[in-house]
Amino acid sequence: MYNTKKLIKNAFRITKVRNETAVRLRVPGGHMDAKYLKVIQELAERFGNGTVHLTTRQGYEIPGIKMVQMDEVKQCMAEMIAGIESSCGVVLEDAVNGYPSAGTRNVSACVGNRVCRFANIDSTLLAQKIEKVIYPNDYHLKVAITGCPNDCIKAHTQDIGIIGSVMPDYNEEKCIGCEACVDNCKKKITNALSVENFKVTRDEDYCLNCGECILKCPMGAFSRGEKRYRIVIGGRTGKRNPRLANTFIKNASEEVVLGICKNVYNFMHLYIDRSLPKEHMGYIVDRAGFDVFRREVLAGVKLNPEAKVSEPLNPGYFYRRRADH
Amino acid sequence: MRLDSKQSEAAFLNVVKDYTIVAPTIKVGEGRFSDTDIVTYGNVESLSEIVFDGITQFSAKSVLSPIRETLFSYENNNSAKAKDVGVEMKPTIVFLRACDINSVEVLDAMFLKNGGRQDSYFSGRREHVKFFLLECQSPSASCFCVSMGTSTTKNYSVFVRKEENGYAVKINDDAFSKYFSHGTKAEIEPAFVTEDLSPLSIPDSVDNSLFNHEIWKEYSRRCIGCGRCTVSCPTCTCFTMQDVPDAEDQRKTKRQRIWSSCQIKKFSLLAGNHDFRTTNGDKMRYKVLHKIVDFKKKFGFSMCVGCGRCDQVCPEYISMSKCIEKINAISVSDGEQ
Amino acid sequence: MVSNIYEGNEVKIVKIHKHTKMERTFTLGCELVGCPGQFVMVSVAHAGEIPISISGFSSDTFEITVRNTGKVTSRLFEKKIGDKVSIRGPYGEGFPLADFQDQHLLVIAGGTAVAAVKPLIEYSLTSNDCAARKLDLLIGFRSPKHVLFKTELKGWEKNGGVIVTVDTTENDDEAWAGGIGFVVDFVKYVDDLGPETKVVVIGPPLMMTNTVKELSRHKVCCKNIWTSFERHMKCGVGKCGHCRIRDKYVCVDGPVFNYVEAASLID
Ligand SMILES: Cc1cc2nc3c(=O)[nH]c(=O)nc-3n(C[C@H](O)[C@H](O)[C@H](O)COP(=O)(O)OP(=O)(O)OC[C@H]3O[C@@H](n4cnc5c(N)ncnc54)[C@H](O)[C@@H]3O)c2cc1C
Ligand code: SF4
Ligand code: SF4
Ligand code: SF4
Ligand code: SF4
Ligand code: SF4
Ligand code: FES
Numbered sequence: 052m053y054n055t056k057k058l059i060k061n062a063f064r065i066t067k068v069r070n071e072t073a074v075r076l077r078v079p080g081g082h083m084d085a086k087y088l089k090v091i092q093e094l095a096e097r098f099g100n101g102t103v104h105l106t107t108r109q110g111y112e113i114p115g116i117k118m119v120q121m122d123e124v125k126q127c128m129a130e131m132i133a134g135i136e137s138s139c140g141v142v143l144e145d146a147v148n149g150y151p152s153a154g155t156r157n158v159s160a161c162v163g164n165r166v167c168r169f170a171n172i173d174s175t176l177l178a179q180k181i182e183k184v185i186y187p188n189d190y191h192l193k194v195a196i197t198g199c200p201n202d203c204i205k206a207h208t209q210d211i212g213i214i215g216s217v218m219p220d221y222n223e224e225k226c227i228g229c230e231a232c233v234d235n236c237k238k239k240i241t242n243a244l245s246v247e248n249f250k251v252t253r254d255e256d257y258c259l260n261c262g263e264c265i266l267k268c269p270m271g272a273f274s275r276g277e278k279r280y281r282i283v284i285g286g287r288t289g290k291r292n293p294r295l296a297n298t299f300i301k302n303a304s305e306e307v308v309l310g311i312c313k314n315v316y317n318f319m320h321l322y323i324d325r326s327l328p329k330e331h332m333g334y335i336v337d338r339a340g341f342d343v344f345r346r347e348v349l350a351g352v353k354l355n356p357e358a359k360v361s362e363p364l365n366p367g368y369f370y371r372r373r374a375d376h
Numbered sequence: 377m378r379l380d381s382k383q384s385e386a387a388f389l390n391v392v393k394d395y396t397i398v399a400p401t402i403k404v405g406e407g408r409f410s411d412t413d414i415v416t417y418g419n420v421e422s423l424s425e426i427v428f429d430g431i432t433q434f435s436a437k438s439v440l441s442p443i444r445e446t447l448f449s450y451e452n453n454n455s456a457k458a459k460d461v462g463v464e465m466k467p468t469i470v471f472l473r474a475c476d477i478n479s480v481e482v483l484d485a486m487f488l489k490n491g492g493r494q495d496s497y498f499s500g501r502r503e504h505v506k507f508f509l510l511e512c513q514s515p516s517a518s519c520f521c522v523s524m525g526t527s528t529t530k531n532y533s534v535f536v537r538k539e540e541n542g543y544a545v546k547i548n549d550d551a552f553s554k555y556f557s558h559g560t561k562a563e564i565e566p567a568f569v570t571e572d573l574s575p576l577s578i579p580d581s582v583d584n585s586l587f588n589h590e591i592w593k594e595y596s597r598r599c600i601g602c603g604r605c606t607v608s609c610p611t612c613t614c615f616t617m618q619d620v621p622d623a624e625d626q627r628k629t630k631r632q633r634i635w636s637s638c639q640i641k642k643f644s645l646l647a648g649n650h651d652f653r654t655t656n657g658d659k660m661r662y663k664v665l666h667k668i669v670d671f672k673k674k675f676g677f678s679m680c681v682g683c684g685r686c687d688q689v690c691p692e693y694i695s696m697s698k699c700i701e702k703i704n705a706i707s708v709s710d711g712e713q
Numbered sequence: 714m715v716s717n718i719y720e721g722n723e724v725k726i727v728k729i730h731k732h733t734k735m736e737r738t739f740t741l742g743c744e745l746v747g748c749p750g751q752f753v754m755v756s757v758a759h760a761g762e763i764p765i766s767i768s769g770f771s772s773d774t775f776e777i778t779v780r781n782t783g784k785v786t787s788r789l790f791e792k793k794i795g796d797k798v799s800i801r802g803p804y805g806e807g808f809p810l811a812d813f814q815d816q817h818l819l820v821i822a823g824g825t826a827v828a829a830v831k832p833l834i835e836y837s838l839t840s841n842d843c844a845a846r847k848l849d850l851l852i853g854f855r856s857p858k859h860v861l862f863k864t865e866l867k868g869w870e871k872n873g874g875v876i877v878t879v880d881t882t883e884n885d886d887e888a889w890a891g892g893i894g895f896v897v898d899f900v901k902y903v904d905d906l907g908p909e910t911k912v913v914v915i916g917p918p919l920m921m922t923n924t925v926k927e928l929s930r931h932k933v934c935c936k937n938i939w940t941s942f943e944r945h946m947k948c949g950v951g952k953c954g955h956c957r958i959r960d961k962y963v964c965v966d967g968p969v970f971n972y973v974e975a976a977s978l979i980d
Contacts (some may be wrong), residue, residue, distance in 0.1 A: 114511045137437050146476070164409065164410035164411050167410055170409075170410055171410050173410075173411065198410075215410075217410070223444070224444055225443055225444075225635050226443075226444075227443065227444075227603075227607070227636065227640075228616075228618075228634060228636075229603055229640040229641070230639075230640075230642075231602060231640070232602070234641075235545060248618065248621060249444075249618050249620060249632075249634055250620070262410075265408060266408060266409075267602070268606040269410075269602050269603045269607050269608075269640075270443065270607055270635075271408070271414075271434075274406060275405070275406070275407075275410065278410075280593065321573075332689065378885070395961075432940070447719055448719070450758050450759055455758065455797075456723045456724075456756070456757075456758050456796075456797035456798050456799045457721065457722070457723040457758075457797075457799050458716050458720075458721075458756075458758065459798070468851050486952065486954075487952065490951040490952065490965075491950045491951020491952060491962060491964070491965040492965070493718045493951065493952075494715045494716065495715075495952055496715040496716065496875070497717075499715050500715075509723055531823045552864075558871075565868070584979065585975065587979050601874070605752065613952075613953065613954060614953060614954030615947070615948075615952075615953050615954070616947050616953065616955070617719075617761070617762060617947045617948065618761060619758075619759055619760055619761045619762075620963060621759070629759040631719075631761075632760075633953075636953070636954075636955070637948075638954070643945065643955065644944065644945045644955065644980070645945060646783035646943065646944075646945060647783045648782060649788070650918070650946070652980040653980055658980075662980070667960070670957075670959045670960045671960070673959075673960040674960045
C-alpha cells in the first residue's frame with residue numbers, strides 16, 4: 052500500500068504504529084522565522100497527536116500522523132518548507148509534494164554570532180549556504196556548524212563539522228602588555244601566546260583561532276582578521292565504532308568549506324558500499340583511505356594560503372566485538 | 377553660522393589641509409564581537425565620517441597621551457644616555473563633548489602640575505591641540521556629567537551641530553572664522569545637558585572605615601580586573617616605562633611609555649613578589665576613590681567627569697555611578713552616627 | 714621650551730664593592746646634592762630605569778647599594794668599573810634632619826634598607842650643625858652572610874649604641890658574635906627610650922608594623938616615628954601614578970613619611 056523507501060525519502064518515518072507516520076521538518080542552521088511555529092502547531096493539532104518533538108539535529112518532528120493524510124499534510128506545510136528552504140537559496144520546485152530527499156540530514160548550527168559573544172561567525176548563515184550546496188541529496192551525511200571551538204553544536208560528532216575561527220590581528224601600537232590575552236590562552240586554551248618586552252607573539256602552530264585573545268584584550272590590540280573555518284571530519288556515534296572527528300583543514304576559507312561539502316558527495320558516490328542500506332561517510336573514508344578522501348574532496352578546490360591540511364583520522368573507539376565463530 | 381552640506385564639506389576640506397582631525401567615527405566590523413562595529417575616536421577627513429551622537433568606546437586621550445609613546449632611543453650598546461625623541465605633531469582638532477573637554481583639565485593637572493614638574497612630551501602635544509565642541513541634546517543611559525559639574529564648557533574653538541540640510545557652527549576662536557565664511561549668519565548656541573537621568577551626590581571625603589566595607593567584597597566577586605574601565609576613561613593617566621628592543625636591530629632600544637592601569641596585574645608588584653591591593657574589590661576601591669575623592673583633595677576638582685564610558689565597556693556590568701551611590705550612602709550614614 | 718624631566722645624566726661607575734652575592738655598592742663619579750632618604754632614578758641602557766636610595770654622599774661621588782632582584786638590577790650587576798649608567802634625581806622628601814637635631818635618635822633598619830639610612834647615620838654622626846645628641850642603631854639581617862656594610866658598622870660602634878642582629882645563624886658558615894632574633898625583640902635593649910625619642914624604622918612591611926607596636930609599648934610617640942615607603946615606581950616625579958596612595962605620591966611626598974601620616978595611608 053505504501054512504498055516505505057519513497058516515504059522515507061519524502062522525510063516521513065516508518066514508526067512503531069502501523070499506518071502511522073511522523074514528518075520531519077528541516078530547519079537549516081536551526082534558526083527560522085517565528086511565524087512558522089503557527090504552521091507547526093497546526094500540523095501537530097490537525098494531523099498529529101498534538102505534540103512536537105525537537106530533534107537532535109534541530110528539526111521538528113511531528114508524530115502521530117495517519118499515513119492516509121500524508122498528502123494533506125504536505126499541502127499544509129508546502130508554503131513553510133518552501134519558505135525555509137528558499138531562505139537558503141534552495142528552490143523546492145514541487146513543495147506540495149513535500150521534501151525531495153531526506154538522506155542528507157538537517158544542517159544544524161549553534162546560535163552563532165547572532166547572539167553569542169564567543170562566536171566568530173554567523174553559524175546559521177553558513178549552514179544555509181551549505182544547505183544550498185548539498186540539498187537535496189540522498190546520501191546520508193551529517194553536517195553541523197559551530198561558531199567557535201567551544202563547539203556547542205558538537206561538530207566533533209558529525210561527518211563534517213565546521214568550526215568558526217578567526218585570524219587574530221595583533222597591533223603592537225595598541226598593546227599595553229597587560230597579559231590578559233596571554234593568561235587566558237594559557238589557562239583555558241593552548242598557551243599559544245607569549246609576551247616579552249610588552250610585545251605579544253602568537254604561535255600559529257598551537258593557536259586554535261578561537262578568538263578569545265580578541266575578546267579579552269581591553270585595548271583592541273588583538274582584533275578580528277579574516278573569518279576562517281576549521282573543518283573536522285569523520286566524527287560519528289553509532290553501534291560499531293564511535294569516534295570524535297579530527298581536524299582535516301585548519302583556517303579554511305568559506306569557499307574551501309563549500310567546495311569540500313560539495314565534493315564529499317562525489318567521494319561517497321564513488322566509494323560507498325552499495326550492499327548496505329546506507330553507509331556513513333566516516334566508514335567510507337576508513338575503507339577507501341584518507342589519501343583517496345583528501346584527493347577527491349580537494350579536487351578543484353583552491354586552498355587559501357593560510358589553510359593547513361592535517362593528518363589522517365584517529366581510530367576511534369570500538370565496542371567489544373565477539374570473534375567470528 | 378549655517379552652512380548647507382556642500383558648503384560645510386568644502387569648508388571642512390580646507391580645515392583638513394591645515395589640521396589633523398580626530399573625531400568620533402564608526403569603524404565597521406572592528407568591534408570586539410564578530411560582525412559588530414564600534415564608534416570610537418579616529419582620524420576623519422570629511423564631516424560625513426563624524427558620528428554626532430552616542431558615547432565612544434575609547435576617549436580621545438591618546439591624542440595627548442599616546443598608548444605607546446617613544447621617549448628616548450639608544451642608538452648602540454655603548455652609550456648609557458638615551459636620545460630624547462621629542463614630539464612631532466601636526467596641529468590637531470579634536471571633537472569633544474563637554475565632559476571630555478573638561479577631562480583635559482585632569483590630564484593637564486597630572487602632566488603639567490603634579491609633582492611640581494611639567495612633562496615636556498605632553499606639553500609638546502597639548503599646544504598643538506584645539507577642541508571642537510559636540511553638543512548633548514540629552515544624556516545617554518550611563519552618563520552623569522551634571523552631578524560631576526562637567527556638563528558645560530566654554531573652552532572650545534568651534535561648536536559644530538549637524539542639521540538636516542547641513543551644519544550649524546559657532547566660532548569662538550577667530551583663527552577659524554576664515555574657514556566658515558561662506559555660510560549664512562545665524563546665532564548658534566550649543567545645548568548642554570541640565571539634568572542627569574539619575575542624579576548623584578558625591579561625598580567630599582570618606583572615612584577610613586570604608587576601606588574594609590562589605591561592598592568591596594561584592595566587587596571582588598564581580599570584577600575580573602580586566603582594566604577596560606580605566607583604558608576607556610578619559611581621565612586615567614597612569615603609565616609604565618619600558619625599554620623595548622628594536623625589532624630589526626637588537627642593538628637599538630626605545631624607551632617607551634605605555635598606558636598602564638591600577639586594575640591590571642603587576643601595577644604595584646614589587647621585586648620579590650610583594651604586592652598591594654591583591655583583590656579586585658581593593659582595586660575597584662582604589663580606582664573609584666581616586667576618581668571622586670583623592671584627586672579632588674589635591675586639585676580641588678573631581679577626576680571623574682561622568683562620561684559613563686566605564687559603565688558602557690565593563691563586561692561585568694559594573695557601574696561607576698552605582699558605586700558612587702553606595703559610597704555616598706555609607707558616608708552619609710557614617711556622618712550621622 | 715620645557716626641559717625633559719625623564720632625561721638622565723651619564724655617570725661613570727668608579728668603584729664597586731661586593732657586600733654579598735646579591736648586594737653591591739656602586740660608587741658613581743659625580744657630585745650629587747641631596748638629603749639623606751632621597752633616591753635617584755638609575756637607568757641601565759637597554760634594560761630600564763629603577764628607583765634606588767642614595768646610600769652615601771661625598772664631595773665628588775655618591776653611592777648606591779643595590780640588591781640584584783630582577784631585570785634592571787641584574788643588568789646593572791653586569792657593569793664594571795668605568796662603565797656608565799644614567800642618573801636623574803635626587804627625588805623625594807628625605808628625613809627631617811632639623812627634627813633630629815640635639816635629640817636622641819634611634820634608627821631601626823633591616824636588610825638592604827640599611828642602605829637608605831646610611832647617609833642619615835653618617836650625617837647624624839658627622840654634621841656640625843644638625844647632629845643628634847645620642848644615636849642608637851638597631852640593625853637586622855637575615856643571617857651572618859647577609860650582613861652589609863661591615864666596615865661601616867665597626868666605625869659606627871665607636872660613636873653610639875649599635876645592636877646588630879641576625880634572624881638566624883642556621884645554614885650559614887660565617888662566625889657570628891652579635892644578637893640572634895628579629896630586631897623587634899631587641900628594642901627593649903635600647904637605653905633611654907621615651908616619648909621624646911625620635912625613631913626611624915625602615916624595612917619590610919611586617920617588620921615595620923611589629924616594630925612600631927613594640928615602640929609604643931616603650932612609650933615612644935607615634936609622631937616621633939618616621940618610616941620610608943617602598944612602592945612600584947616608574948617615573949619618580951609624580952607622573953606615572955604607580956606609587957600613589959590616596960592623594961599622596963610616594964616619589965614626591967615621600968618616600969619618608971611621619972608615622973602618623975603613614976598610618977592613614979591605606980593602599
Ligand atoms: C624609594 C625607593 C628606594 C629604593 N632603594 C633601593 C635601594 O637602595 N637598593 C635596592 O636594592 N633597591 C631599592 N629599591 C627597590 C628597587 O627599586 C627594586 O628592587 C627594583 O626596582 C627592581 O627592579 P628590577 O627591574 O631589577 O626587578 P623586576 O622584578 O624585574 O622589576 C620590574 C619593575 O618593577 C618595578 N619595581 C619592582 N620592584 C620595585 C620596588 N621594590 N620598588 C620600586 N619599583 C619596583 C620597577 O619599575 C622595575 O623596573 C628602592 C625602591 C624605592 C621605591
Ligand atoms: S585565537 Fe585562541 S588559541 Fe589562538 S592565541 Fe588567541 S586565545 Fe589563544
Ligand atoms: S590583552 Fe591586549 S593589551 Fe593586553 S597584552 Fe594582550 S594584546 Fe596586549
Ligand atoms: S571614571 Fe568612568 S565616568 Fe568617570 S570619567 Fe572615567 S570613564 Fe568617565
Ligand atoms: S583610576 Fe587607576 S589607572 Fe586611573 S588614574 Fe587612578 S590610579 Fe591611574
Ligand atoms: S570594573 Fe569592569 S571593566 Fe573595570 S576592571 Fe572590573 S570588570 Fe573590568
Ligand atoms: S613613581 Fe611615578 S608617580 Fe611616583
